[in-house]
Amino acid sequence: MANQDTLHRRGLMFILSSPSGAGKTTIARRLLAQDTQIRLSVSVTTRPPRPGEVDARDYHFITEAEFRRMVDAGELLEWAEVFGHLYGTPKAHIKAGLKEGHDFLFDIDWQGTQQLYQRMEVDVVRVFLLPPSIAALEKRLRERGTDAAAVIDARMARAKAEISHWDGYDYVVVNDDLDRCFEAVHGVLKAERLRRARQTGLVDFVRTLMG
Template identity: 45%
Template sequence: MLVLSSPSGAGKTTISRAVLEAERANGLSLSISATTRAKRPSEMAGVHYHFMSEREFLKKQKAGDFLEWAEVHGNYYATPREEVEQALSEGRDVLFDIDWQGASQIRKAAPEDMVSVFILPPDATSLRERLERRAEDDGATIKRRLTNARTEIAHWGEYDHVIVNHDLEVSVKEVLAILHASRTSAKRQTGLAADVAKIIADLEAME
């Protein structure tokens, strides 16, 4: 599980989509979050988010249908459990575009299966400019996102990797490098023990 987190406007979602496009052929799938917030004009249900009412969300949360959930900017967000577990059972990597609260819950539930990356903006001014340039939120919402960014950024030290998003293309390459490296870790190569045992046995037979 590759987890990407950042404050709003730091580039997390854009980087996630670029990484997904680059690695789709290798089996990478995106965990599509559920949310109670209103759909933006540029978004599609089932593609960017699973949009639902607060009542439906809380019902699913109570039933244990979410791997993690959190309240962010006055709305609920969560990761549907079934989709993730199916992908993992098929041996596919799963990419998460979630906040620090969700990352913390996944880290506690499955620390050995998780690689986490925190995306930082170059500075506070660029973060504000990116939020304003999106033109999808009103002034009050942007102000709330900037206020919440302080809390989110304070958790950067909990992540395995930290990338300062000066340049989108470079940041995407850095995330891809982290993903590729994680695939060669000993704990990810489940058939490695048998292969090593065979090599040792064959070497002993040569003596």
């Protein structure tokens, strides 16, 4: 007998954006760990790997020449330059996965979000995380201990610019408590999976109910 979990549906592109330090990476990792139906969209990038990062797991690390070739060939759904490095989303893998009902998590900024929405509107769910205050955001960045003061100042300037794009998202969550924030984000994901237009198996199922 069919149930809500076995009915075929089209996958979705679940975007999480936030200024640096607002908890996006933490929420994303928790979502991937606790929800087996979603997988991370692995971007291509021209930046060098950071300590602990693995090629094809965290990013596909490629040369700028290869990145430009992919752009020219139309192989990227979106791309942007961030702090002097290029980042983009490969198209073919995502489109095939959506058709099969797979969900993809995107950890991208507002520029990438805008491009994805323009190209894949009905498949995109946009969530923006806000810090409880600018002071709290700066405190988180400084407590990381991974960036020089000048880098933190640049990130704070960029953070304010990113926050100005909050109204380009479907959902906005203030991350003043990690557990509450996660539950809100996960709740959005679960609700979006139930959208009637996304559940492509519903028509046949309802026909069987009607005899």
